[in-house]
Amino acid sequence: MIAVHVKDAIRSTMNLSDMVFRGYLGDLEDADLMRRPGKGCNHLAWQIGHLVVAEIMMLGGMFPEFKTELPEGFEEAHHKDKVDCDDASKFNTLAEYLELMTKVRANTLAALEAMDESKLDDPAPEQMRAFCPTVGDMMILIGTHPMMHAGQVVPVRRECGKPVMF
Incomplete structure (x- = not known):
């Protein structure tokens, strides 16, 4: 019988969530964002920027030594008061978002480890206890948060004529 440790299950959840979310983004163009x-x-x-900022905020609230520094203006561009902004020049390229996601998730996994x-x-x-009472709950939320947004990528993929992924 294989014993599964909690940290292994959380890491696996994070990896699966990343694989799905990145899979949906992988063949999109910058304009599609x-x-x-x-x-x-x-x-x-x-949405992608929100995921990056949220993960940094959640992780930083628990483990400030693992906080990822963002490019100047990134957090402000992805603040909830900017959801109506359609100026592409205020946002990043897909490659830049994926690079930031990789850095942030590496820090999260390092904290978990x-x-x-x-x-x-x-x-x-x-500020998170009503929703996530424990550090374990927070780590699970961090791991599953991209999956909460993954379904919103699917209609864009269909509109762009991209293939079904999963």
């Missing part, structure tokens, strides 16, 4: 999956939805560039599993039971940062 400015498409919105439906009326009232945020365009893909904003460095922590003792008993830390997963510690209380989450105060």
Whole structure:
């Protein structure tokens, strides 16, 4: 019988989520990132940036030593008050987003690797406790957050004539 450790399950969840989300993005063009999956939805560039900023914020609240520094103006461009901005020059290229996602996730995985599993039971940062009571809950949220947005990429892919991925 194989014993699965909690950190291994969280890491596996993060890897699966990344694989799906990156799979959906992989063959899109930079211009496609400015498409919105439906009326009232945020365009893909904003969503990707939101994922990057949110992961940094969540991880930094628990492990500030693993915080990724963002390019100047990145966080502001992806703030919730900018969801209506359709100026592509205010956003990044797909390659830049993927590079940032890689750096941020590497820091998250490094934090996961460095922590003792008993830390997963510690209380989450105060502002997140109502939603995620423990550090373990927060790490699972970080791992699954891209999957929460993955479904919004699918309508854009279909509109662009891209193949079904999964």
